[in-house]
């Protein structure tokens with residue numbers, strides 16, 4: 001009787017451990033970056049999610065040739081240039097629209113005007129995630145300040161005058177890690 005009880009306990013423990021492993025969240029982070037700051041943000045997200053026991057794969061949008069059905073969540077991030085998402089991200093969504101529309105998708109934008117002192121510019125920056133999503137329905141959206149290096153006095157002056165931004169690295173790593181952490185629970 002005792003032996004039957006012990007075997008049953010071992011069986012249940014093994015099944016439970018197996019179950020736990022199989023519920024490990026599988027996440028793909030796809031990004032488009034011109035100068036590297038979005039790539040670094042995406043890398044920080046991967047580290048955060050891996051530390052939370054997620055299985056996270058990180059890829060530039062140009063390199064994605066994978067079966068998207070294997071992922072529980074797909075995070076798409078893009079740098080913004082000229083008010084537009086990175087062309088590789090636009091292409092990734094166009095090519096994979098059908099698969100993506102059946103998956104949980106979260107989107108983040110990396111830009112400068114979210115740090116602008118001009119309210120209109122800031123409000124416009126909040127529309128970037130939906131520009132990236134381009135018709136998809138993300139479960140979450142975020143806009144992060146990026147790295148905007150100085151490109152000379154005249155360009156800096158014009159940036160301040162027109163966009164209300166000053167050169168600098170505006171990446172808030174705590175905010176980025178907090179958003180990634182929230183994704184692990186979705």
Ligand SMILES: Cc1cc2nc3c(=O)[nH]c(=O)nc-3n(C[C@H](O)[C@H](O)[C@H](O)COP(=O)(O)O)c2cc1C
Pocket residue numbers: 032033034035036037038039079080081082083084110111112113114125145146147148149
């Ligand atoms: C040519 C150029 C155009 C940009 N256009 C915009 C823009 O329209 N809106 C904005 O908020 N930020 C804009 N930015 C700021 C970038 O989005 C920011 O520097 C971002 O961190 C770049 O990401 P990356 O390093 O991954 O390329 C622009 C930067 C450059 C260099």
